[in-house]
Amino acid sequence: MPRNNDGDLYEDSTVHQVKMVIFGIIAFVCLVVFLIIVFGSIYTIDAGDRGIILTFGKASTEIIQPGFHLKIPIAQSVVVYSVRTQTIKFDNPANAQSVTPSEYDALSGASRDLQNVQVAVIINYNINEKDVLDIYQKYGDSQLYQTNILEPIIRNAIKATTAHYDAVDLVDNRSEVVAEATAQIAKDFADKNAVLDNLNIVNFLYSPEYTKQIEAKVVAQQQALTEKNKLEAVKYQAEQRVAQAQGESDAIRAQISAIAAQGGSNYLTMLWIQKWNGAVSIVNGGNPIVDLRGINAAGYVATSNSISSAPTALSNITG
Numbered sequence: 001m002p003r004n005n006d007g008d009l010y011e012d013s014t015v016h017q018v019k020m021v022i023f024g025i026i027a028f029v030c031l032v033v034f035l036i037i038v039f040g041s042i043y044t045i046d047a048g049d050r051g052i053i054l055t056f057g058k059a060s061t062e063i064i065q066p067g068f069h070l071k072i073p074i075a076q077s078v079v080v081y082s083v084r085t086q087t088i089k090f091d092n093p094a095n096a097q098s099v100t101p102s103e104y105d106a107l108s109g110a111s112r113d114l115q116n117v118q119v120a121v122i123i124n125y126n127i128n129e130k131d132v133l134d135i136y137q138k139y140g141d142s143q144l145y146q147t148n149i150l151e152p153i154i155r156n157a158i159k160a161t162t163a164h165y166d167a168v169d170l171v172d173n174r175s176e177v178v179a180e181a182t183a184q185i186a187k188d189f190a191d192k193n194a195v196l197d198n199l200n201i202v203n204f205l206y207s208p209e210y211t212k213q214i215e216a217k218v219v220a221q222q223q224a225l226t227e228k229n230k231l232e233a234v235k236y237q238a239e240q241r242v243a244q245a246q247g248e249s250d251a252i253r254a255q256i257s258a259i260a261a262q263g264g265s266n267y268l269t270m271l272w273i274q275k276w277n278g279a280v281s282i283v284n285g286g287n288p289i290v291d292l293r294g295i296n297a298a299g300y301v302a303t304s305n306s307i308s309s310a311p312t313a314l315s316n317i318t319g
Helices: 004-041 127-139 143-160 167-172 174-189 208-261 265-275 316-318
Strands: 042-045 049-055 056-065 067-070 076-082 088-094 107-110 116-126 195-207
Touching: 042 049, 042 076, 042 195, 056 127, 076 127, 076 143, 107 143, 107 167, 116 143, 127 143, 127 195, 143 174, 167 174, 167 195, 174 195, 195 208, 208 316
Parallel strands: none
Antiparallel strands: 042 067, 049 056, 049 076, 088 116, 107 116, 116 195
């Protein structure tokens, strides 16, 4: 049977095209596998991080340091832990619409006097490099470790601490509250291979009703303080008047003592005569201002008890 050259050529061309397609697919798959092998076997650990190699899920005992490393593709994977200082924030006020939300709401607790209080807290912590493998084997990756282990410790410590204080005393004794909560969290963190760097209580948030009660109490205290200050001012002014009166009384007693030492009433008479201008009062009722009968012709006060011999102005008016 004669061969159809055109048909044979068409058939050969089709076979060739199929082979080329198959070859292209195989080449593409090989390229993909090659890229997977190349890039799957290369990984880096950043500064501040540490890694653990898992071979079919089994953790190696070596902690991988920062840098460029190789691993077996598909068979091995890397779990990375940060040994930098990390932050957990519980400072998002409940139902706050205008505040940029944080990762978690403020922690809820109850005070000793059974008032509901929200405590906004920021925690800084880190983990030691030597504990990375132990943490992974006990608690899992870093996210599980923080969520399931560290955060419950913080919640429990804050609730336990606020229960030791009345609601109104939490703000006044903030430093004591921070110290107590810090001590408890640091101890519990250490038991779970974490190191507490710092605890900061940002704010205490009370219910609207209790907030109004606190504000009313503060106003009453300010008013009481104002009244107390006024009372102290009145007392001070009264003490000043008493002191002034006492001083005037002491001065009068001193004058009386001095007059008595100079001869008493006779001394006062002599002083009056020395100041007298010689005029005689037209109206004079009853007793004379000065009894001139006790003064002799020489103008001296005539008394056996007087030691005064001061001249008077009497001679000037008698001629």
